[in-house]
Amino acid sequence: MGEYRIEHDTMGELRVPAERLWGAQTERSLENFRIGTEEIPRELIRALALLKYAAAEANEKLGMLDQPRAKCIRDACRDIIDGKYPKEFPLKVWQTGSGTQSNMNMNEVISHIAMRADPGIKMHPNDHVNRSQSSNDIFPSAMHVAALLGIRESLLPAADGLIESMKRLEEENRELIKIGRTHLQDAVPLRFRQEISGWRGMLEESREQILESSERLRRLAVGGTAVGTGLNCPEGFDRLCCESLSGLTGESFSPEPNKFHALSAKDSYSYLSGALRTLAANLMKIANDVRWLSSGPRCGLCEISIPENEPGSSIMPGKVNPTQCEAITMIAIQVMGNDVTIGMGASQGNFELNVFMPVLAYNMMQSIRLLSDGMRSFDRHCVSGIRAKRENMEEKLQRSLMLVTCLSPRIGYDNAAKCAHKALEEGTSLKEAVTALGFLDASEYEEAVRPERML
DSSP states (O other): OOOEEEEEETTEEEEEETTOOOOHHHHHHHHHOOOOSOBOOHHHHHHHHHHHHHHHHHHHHTTSSOHHHHHHHHHHHHHHHTTSOGGGOOOBSSSOTTOHHHHHHHHHHHHHHHHHHOTTOOOOIIIIITTTOOHHHHHHHHHHHHHHHHIIIIIHHHHHHHHHHHHHHHHHTSSOEEEEEETTEEEEEEEHHHHHHHHHHHHHHHHHHHHHHHGGGGEEOTTOTTTSSOTTOOTTHHHHHHHHHHHHHSSOOEEOSOHHHHHHOOHHHHHHHHHHHHHHHHHHHHHHHHHHHTOOSSSSOOOEEOOOOSOOOSSSTTOOOOHHHHHHHHHHHHHHHHHHHHHHHHTOEETTEESOHHHHHHHHHHHHHHHHHHHHHHHHHTGGGOEEOHHHHHHHHHHOGGGGGGGHHHHOHHHHHHHHHHHHHHTOOHHHHHHHTTSSOHHHHHHHOOGGGOO
């Protein structure tokens, strides 16, 4: 074993690697929970540091911390927020369900940073850094902060970029007419821009749902301490803490008025996760449409081309695959699975506390991160390079038997069906079938069957 120092907690002494800034409780967690590779998300670490900064400021204003200690805590938090100590937060997701060990990991690291910066100051992780707080209110508050900032700073901008690309595609293909499809079968015509507008509408609707559901994250459990009663927390701490946090982040936060609800329930998380799942479902649909429409290059639908980013096969030379579509669809099912976990975890609040919080946070932040990164990649490497293959669209449009639909008011539904079946069975054009059955002559057909009038 390398150099170490002796740290202690209420359970006794423990060796901690000398170069590390954490203390005994972090070390115990590392020893007791050697499970998996999934660590507490970096976004949650940042959120905890933001809350510790705000708590120190609130405690100073209320006379619970002296100015030198409060300043040292804030300075240490600022360094953590800026990402200066990424290796000091190694704890796994699979720990205590309240997130206590990650809260204490933060408290211990802040204490050590502060005392290294000012050796003359005494800083205790519980008595000073965790003053007026409990893991039971700070960890769920950090969950809300991390998710809201992830939505605002990453996911919404990524969605906006993809929506703008869709709008550009609509404009580029304003007048282009193609055949529609329902049940994977030929249907009546539409403009390509109308098909794209459906994709855009799905993204815009999902954006609004996420925006609306994320508003509930602005209400924080801070001030509830252990069970929601606010024991050892001075009056006004929750309000001052939220005011400080709002100033730090540029986002508005307020205390949850019902702290018992805030500690025991995770319905806001479940609600937001449902909106993320809906976005994932919509992205799945869009990506599937894109790869179907681009299938080919000679034996598929081949109505659009997408960027060729890398070789697609280790055995078939020249093959190029719709890899961005595949990536976004894999992301979609991961987010759907995360939503199941979040829903089940949110249902497990027993009495005054939910003890599934680390896994809830892990799944939420993974969903936000994957959707954000995935949409940016899908936009940049696929959607922005979509081009219509106009000749192929026109050919398929003219060959479609469903153009006969416009004749139903004139010759009747049953007769129109006879025309479609005859053309299909005999391998002729629709025009030939209609004229052969004597319902219209050639000039009447050409005048009646005009795709541009069917939109």
